Amino acid sequence: MTSDNRTVQYLEPLNAKEAVGKVAELFVDTFGAAPKGVWSAPGRVNLIGEHTDYNAGLCLPIALPHRTFIALSPRKDTVVRLVSDMGDKAVTTTDLEDLKPLGVKGWGAYPAGVAWALREAGFAGVQGFDAAFVSCVPVGGGLSSSAAMTCSTALALDDVYDLGFGGTDAGRVRLIDAAMRAENDMAGASTGGLDQNASMRCQANRALLLDCRPELDAVQSAKQEPFNLGALGLELLVVDTQAPHQLNDGQYAERRKMCEDAARILKVKNLRVTADEIAASPDPFQALKETLDALPDPTMKKRVRHVVTEIARVRSFVRAFAAGDVTEAGRLFNASHDSLAADYEVTVPELDVAVDVARKHGAYGARMTGGGFGGSIIALVDKGQGRPVAQAIADQFAHRGFHAPRALAAVASDSAHKEA
Structure with a gap:
């Protein structure tokens, strides 16, 4: 209880x-x-x-x-x-x-x-x-x-x-x-x-x-x-924070426009081009610095840094999971959330608290998922630990006066199809 x-x-x-x-x-x-x-x-x-x-x-x-x-x-x-x-x-x-x-x-x-x-x-x-x-x-x-x-x-x-x-x-x-x-x-x-x-x-x-x-x-x-989470003895916990999730209030569109503006300044058709150029350079860290230095606005620099590094994290996560490297997969989850919080600024207190509690209660990694400004987090945990971690998050939410969260187990499932 x-x-x-x-x-x-x-x-x-x-x-x-x-x-x-x-x-x-x-x-x-x-x-x-x-x-x-x-x-x-x-x-x-x-x-x-x-x-x-x-x-x-x-x-x-x-x-x-x-x-x-x-x-x-x-x-x-x-x-x-x-x-x-x-x-x-x-x-x-x-x-x-x-x-x-x-x-x-x-x-x-x-x-x-x-x-x-x-x-x-x-x-x-x-x-x-x-x-x-x-x-x-x-x-x-x-x-x-x-x-x-x-x-x-x-x-x-x-x-x-x-x-x-x-x-x-x-x-x-x-x-x-x-x-x-x-x-x-x-x-x-x-x-x-x-x-x-x-x-x-x-x-x-x-x-x-x-x-x-x-x-x-x-x-x-x-x-x-x-x-296949089961093959690695893992669960993917999803916690819906029940913080209001709004993507039609202008915040999403504002970030999208800033990315498009940054691409124009960098003279590329989209930021994927920039991400690929940085990944292919002999010194990606220096290439990223030079890219950000070319942008005039501090906020725009942060937005572009998130997009470029997040694209790289996707590639790294695929490799890590295929290799069974759960520690690295979890680290990438954490890095993604930290970037979304600090650089893209789309988290809210409920998301950050849920991620923090999941990490403290044994998750290999945790991050917000979706567009942000509310919504859900995911946490990579050992099999059987999803419910205890979710309960710890619920307890902390009650302590802070947040809405009670809801949880579910994510299992990779089939796409749309006819049922009957």
């Missing part, structure tokens, strides 16, 4: 069969007929490589076992009707005809935005639809609940409207584009593509080494790296 008699809440994934039944039942209760099918897509956790995707860098996500399930049927008109088990189960209605960016308010912008984006991309045959959602991906935890919703919707629409993209990796990239546009242009949430790629392309027991250079094709941009 904890000091305040509160045991940390541990979030288990939904049983797929039960979730299919639950979402189908919600659909029937709401719309009066059985759905055409049920699909699902996972949330994600990014192992390392934060704020690198929109800088054409590298990142390393895994798909979570926690998924969003969608029951969907197409319509013959352009009306979209949506219902979710999260909230009061009220139906949200939108018409795709003459729909403009930011034209849908609330959570319905995400699924309706996918259909809108597909129509904007030239797939005029995509009409309206009825859909019900059931999810166990924590909302607001920085674990891509929005990508789980848009990607499950994209795959469902691909199936019912016979677009033919869901069956291949290259085709899924087309669906990823629609999911990204739904978030960026309809929901007004900045996203660089990491979340949607993870939800659509990850594999069980693999981490997705995602290369975000725009000139790469689908095959070139992704590589599946082994990520």
Whole structure:
């Protein structure tokens, strides 16, 4: 029992069969007929490589076992009707005809935005639809609940409207584009593509080494790296701090613009070019110093230093984990978080406290994951130690008057697929 008699809440994934039944039942209760099918897509956790995707860098996500399930049927008109088990189960209605960016308010912008984006991309045959959602991906935890919703919707629409993209990796990239546009242009949430790629392309027991250079094709941009925690006697603990997680308040966009401005000053198309040049130089430390010296603003220097060193850490983490070097993998986790706190300045007290407690209670390494400004941390711990570490974090949060955190175990899982 904890000091305040509160045991940390541990979030288990939904049983797929039960979730299919639950979402189908919600659909029937709401719309009066059985759905055409049920699909699902996972949330994600990014192992390392934060704020690198929109800088054409590298990142390393895994798909979570926690998924969003969608029951969907197409319509013959352009009306979209949506219902979710999260909230009061009220139906949200939108018409795709003459729909403009930011034209849908609330959570319905995400699924309706996918259909809108597909129509904007030239797939005029995509009409309206009825859909019900059931999810166990924590909302607001920085674990891509929005990508789980848009990607499950994209795959469902691909199936019912016979677009033919869901069956291949290259085709899924087309669906990823629609999911990204739904978030960026309809929901007004900045996203660089990491979340949607993870939800659509990850594999069980693999981490997705995602290369975000725009000139790469689908095959070139992704590589599946082994990520079998059990083989090394490890667990990956995720702790949702329940600190407010906001990416649409301008902070994310501000950092993205500063990186783009820095690239222009350095006369490169993106900061990945700079990172590769530094990595290839005879003296990377000196090359990094010279790069930063060329930038006029102290804040810009810090932002660029994070991006360049974070891209290098992704490469190093892949090598360390493949070699079974848990100590080095943990060190890289720690270095990533410290850079995100000091140079990119996207942590909040809850994230920093959670990381500090995890480190003090035996984690090999711990870091915030996701865009920051709230959300979750991950910690690499010995098997069986996830719950005790999570409880220690919960105890410290109670002591400090923070919201009670929630925890889950991250196991590298499958991407979006049809369930029934």
